[in-house]
Amino acid sequence: MRQIAFYGKGGIGKSTTTSNISAALSDLDFTIMQIGCDPKSDSTKNLTGGIYLNTILDTVHNNKNDREIKAEDFIIKGYNNVICCEAGGPEPGVGCAGRGVITAIQVLQDFDIFNRYNPDFVFFDVLGDVVCGGFAMPIRQGYAEEIYVITSGEIMSLFACNNIFKGIVKFAKTGVSRVGGIILNSRNTEKEVPILEEFARKTNTNLLHVIPRDNIVYKCEIEGKTVIEGAPDSDQAQCYRALAEKIIDNKRRDIPEPMQTPEFYDWIKQKGFGLVVMANE
Amino acid sequence: MDIRTNQNVLMKENRIANDKNLIEGGHSCSNKGAMFFSYSVKNVLPLLHSGPGCSLLGYHGHVLHSGEAYPFANTAVGANEILFGGTESLTKGLIAAYEIHKPEAIFLIPGCQTSTIGDDFESGIIQADLPIPVVNCQTSGYDGDLVWGFKKSGMEVLKFFCKAQKKIAKTVNIIGFPAHFNIYWKGDIEEIKRLLNLLEIKVNCIFPGDCDIKKISEIPAASLNLVIDEQFGMEQAQFLNNRFDMPYIIPEFGTMVGIDNTTDLLMAVAEFFNLDINAVNTILENDRSKYISMACHGYTAWNDLVQHTFNTFGISAPGAMAIGLFRFLMSEIGWEPKIINLNPSYPGAKARIEKLLELDGRSFHPQILENADDYELIQACNEDFPYVFLGRGGNHFKAESMLGGTVIYLTVSYPAFDRFIINYRPIVGYRGIPSLVDDMLTRATYFF
Incomplete structure (x- = not known):
C-alpha cells in the first residue's frame, strides 16, 4: 500500500488532479482509496457522480448513539470501485477545521480502514496550505509517505508550495514523509515551466509532471465526472494517465529545502517574471 | 503616602510566564481568575464556556480555603463543539443556567478551547435573549494568569455596569x-x-x-x-x-x-x-495600641516557645501582599528576611522591596525572586533557608518534604490546601497584626 498526500494552494486543482489520478489508476486495476481532508467535502465528487458524501465527522458526531456506526456509513465506492470518503468539517466561520482532520484520521484508525479495504494506493487530498497542526496530521502521523504538491506558476501558489515544504521539513527528522515531486497544473502564466523547474531545483525537489490547461476538465466536472470517465479519449485524459504512471514508477523521496520568505521574494524579484495569467486566458 | x-x-498586564518549567498554584489561568472574581459578587452566576474540567479546578482552588461552596455552571463543551462550533451550546447553556439559578447577572467566562476555535460569544449572548445582564469577561484561559483574569473580568464588569x-x-x-x-x-x-x-x-x-x-x-x-x-x-x-x-x-x-x-x-x-x-491621629493611636498590645503578648509567647532563634523569614505570595508582609516582619517585628518570592509579581514590586531594605538600613541581603516556581523556590531555600516561611498551601508540602521539616511554614495565601478561615480573622489593618502573630504562634506550636 502506498500512502500519498496531495497538498497545494486552495483552488489550484488538487481534488481534480487527485480524482483523475485515482480514476486512471483504477483503470489499471489498482485498488484506490481517496480521502478528502477538507471541510468543503468535495474531493471525491467527480468520482461519485457529483453526489455529496456523508462525511466521517457528520457520521460520528451527529450519531445519536441509537445505532452502531459502520465504516460503510461514510465510505462509498465511486467510479471503477474507487473507495471514497470525506473527513468533513465545520461550516465556514465556526469550529476548528484542523481539529476535524485530526479527528477524522483518528476515526479511520479506529475503524482500521486501511487493513479492512487493503488498497494499493491511499490518496489524502488535503486542504490548501499547512495552516495549522491539523492539516499537517497526514504528515505527522506518517500516513503521507509521499507528498505531491500541486501548483501553478503564480506567485502565491509558489509561495504556498514553499510553505508546504516548510511543514514537511519540520516533521522530516522524525517522520517518513518525503516529497515525491511537484505537479504543475498550468495556468498558462509566462515561462511557467522553466520557473517551476528552477523552483524545484532551488528547493531540492523535482517537477514531476505538467498538466496543461484544458476546458474539458470543467465540462466533465459539471457532470460530476473525472476526465478519465467523462472524456477518456481526450488529450487531457491521456495526460492524467501519464501522470498516474509516473507516480507508479516514481522513486524520488526528497526532503525539501524551502526558501526563507525574504529569499523567496528576492528570487521572485530577480526573476522579474510576470507571473500573471496570459491575456488569452 | x-x-x-x-x-x-501604568501597570503592564501580568501574563503567564512562558519560560517556566513548572507552574504552581499561584499562576493557573485567567479563566480561574475570572471565577474567583465572579464568586466575589453576590447573586451572580459564573458560566464557563469551556471543557468541563475547567470548572472543577477553579472550584477546588477556591472553596478549600473559604470553606464555602458557590454555584457555577459550565457548558461542558466536547468534541462536537470544538469541531463544529460551540455558540449554540453557549446559548442553550445561558438559558439553562438562568432557568435553574435565576441569578441577577451571568458572568460569561470563556475557556481556552472555545476561544481558540473562535466561538462567537456575543452572538450566543444575544440569541439567549435573557432578561438579565450577561457580561463577557473576555478571559480565555491562555490570555493570562489568575491575577490577570481577576482584574480583566473586574474591568469588564465595571465598564458594563x-x-x-x-x-x-x-x-x-x-x-x-x-x-x-x-x-x-x-x-x-x-x-x-x-x-x-x-x-x-x-x-x-x-x-x-x-x-x-x-x-x-x-x-x-x-x-x-x-x-x-x-x-x-x-x-x-x-x-x-x-x-x-x-x-x-x-x-x-x-x-x-x-x-x-x-x-x-x-x-x-x-x-x-x-x-x-490630630483627631485622626488620636483615634488611630488608641485603636492601634489595643491591637499592638495583643500582638506583643502573642510575640512574647512566640519567643518563649522558640527561644529567640527563629528570627529569619521567607515569603512567597502575590506581589503586593508579599511586600506588605515583608515590611511587617522585617521593619515592625524585626526579623531578618532571607527569601521573598513575588509570585505573581507586578511592575515596580521588586523596587518596593529594595526601597524597604534601604529604609531599614540593616544591610540585609535577601534573595528577591519574581514568579519563581516551586523548583526555583526550593533551590533558593536550600541555599539560605529561613526558619519561618509564609506562603501558599501548595508550597507547604514541598517545604516540609524537601527541607526536612526544618521550616515553620504558615499558609497565608491562596491556594490554601491545608487550612480555611472561618472566624473572620483579618490580615490587614490593626486587627490583622495580632491575628497574624496568633497564626504564626499556633503554627509554631504544632511545629514543636
Whole structure:
C-alpha cells in the first residue's frame, strides 16, 4: 500500500488532479482509496457522480448513539470501485477545521480502514496550505509517505508550495514523509515551466509532471465526472494517465529545502517574471 | 503616602510566564481568575464556556480555603463543539443556567478551547435573549494568569455596569479588593469597614468581595477610591479615574498589611477628606495600641516557645501582599528576611522591596525572586533557608518534604490546601497584626 498526500494552494486543482489520478489508476486495476481532508467535502465528487458524501465527522458526531456506526456509513465506492470518503468539517466561520482532520484520521484508525479495504494506493487530498497542526496530521502521523504538491506558476501558489515544504521539513527528522515531486497544473502564466523547474531545483525537489490547461476538465466536472470517465479519449485524459504512471514508477523521496520568505521574494524579484495569467486566458 | 489621581503609573498586564518549567498554584489561568472574581459578587452566576474540567479546578482552588461552596455552571463543551462550533451550546447553556439559578447577572467566562476555535460569544449572548445582564469577561484561559483574569473580568464588569452619577460626600469604594486571592478576605472586609468607620467615612462598595450588581453600578457615586492592594486594584482605579474623574489612593508598599501600611493609608484618606489630622491621629493611636498590645503578648509567647532563634523569614505570595508582609516582619517585628518570592509579581514590586531594605538600613541581603516556581523556590531555600516561611498551601508540602521539616511554614495565601478561615480573622489593618502573630504562634506550636 502506498500512502500519498496531495497538498497545494486552495483552488489550484488538487481534488481534480487527485480524482483523475485515482480514476486512471483504477483503470489499471489498482485498488484506490481517496480521502478528502477538507471541510468543503468535495474531493471525491467527480468520482461519485457529483453526489455529496456523508462525511466521517457528520457520521460520528451527529450519531445519536441509537445505532452502531459502520465504516460503510461514510465510505462509498465511486467510479471503477474507487473507495471514497470525506473527513468533513465545520461550516465556514465556526469550529476548528484542523481539529476535524485530526479527528477524522483518528476515526479511520479506529475503524482500521486501511487493513479492512487493503488498497494499493491511499490518496489524502488535503486542504490548501499547512495552516495549522491539523492539516499537517497526514504528515505527522506518517500516513503521507509521499507528498505531491500541486501548483501553478503564480506567485502565491509558489509561495504556498514553499510553505508546504516548510511543514514537511519540520516533521522530516522524525517522520517518513518525503516529497515525491511537484505537479504543475498550468495556468498558462509566462515561462511557467522553466520557473517551476528552477523552483524545484532551488528547493531540492523535482517537477514531476505538467498538466496543461484544458476546458474539458470543467465540462466533465459539471457532470460530476473525472476526465478519465467523462472524456477518456481526450488529450487531457491521456495526460492524467501519464501522470498516474509516473507516480507508479516514481522513486524520488526528497526532503525539501524551502526558501526563507525574504529569499523567496528576492528570487521572485530577480526573476522579474510576470507571473500573471496570459491575456488569452 | 503616594496619592495618584491620574494615570501616571501604568501597570503592564501580568501574563503567564512562558519560560517556566513548572507552574504552581499561584499562576493557573485567567479563566480561574475570572471565577474567583465572579464568586466575589453576590447573586451572580459564573458560566464557563469551556471543557468541563475547567470548572472543577477553579472550584477546588477556591472553596478549600473559604470553606464555602458557590454555584457555577459550565457548558461542558466536547468534541462536537470544538469541531463544529460551540455558540449554540453557549446559548442553550445561558438559558439553562438562568432557568435553574435565576441569578441577577451571568458572568460569561470563556475557556481556552472555545476561544481558540473562535466561538462567537456575543452572538450566543444575544440569541439567549435573557432578561438579565450577561457580561463577557473576555478571559480565555491562555490570555493570562489568575491575577490577570481577576482584574480583566473586574474591568469588564465595571465598564458594563458603571454610569456617571452624583457624588456622595465622605464615601469611599475599596477597588480591586483581592477577595479570594486572600484567604483572610472576609475578616479583611470587616476590618477595613471598622477602620474607616472610626474616621466616620462610609464604605460605598467593596469591589469585589462585598457587592452586588446594584452596588457596582453605584461605584461612581463615591468621592474616593481606596486601593487596598496595589497589584489588584491599580488598573481599575485608573479606569474609574479616567472615566468618572474619581481620585484614588494606593498604598506605597503593596497592601494595608502591618502597622505602618495601615496608618499611612488611613492618614492619606483623612488628608483627602480634610479631616482633623490630630483627631485622626488620636483615634488611630488608641485603636492601634489595643491591637499592638495583643500582638506583643502573642510575640512574647512566640519567643518563649522558640527561644529567640527563629528570627529569619521567607515569603512567597502575590506581589503586593508579599511586600506588605515583608515590611511587617522585617521593619515592625524585626526579623531578618532571607527569601521573598513575588509570585505573581507586578511592575515596580521588586523596587518596593529594595526601597524597604534601604529604609531599614540593616544591610540585609535577601534573595528577591519574581514568579519563581516551586523548583526555583526550593533551590533558593536550600541555599539560605529561613526558619519561618509564609506562603501558599501548595508550597507547604514541598517545604516540609524537601527541607526536612526544618521550616515553620504558615499558609497565608491562596491556594490554601491545608487550612480555611472561618472566624473572620483579618490580615490587614490593626486587627490583622495580632491575628497574624496568633497564626504564626499556633503554627509554631504544632511545629514543636
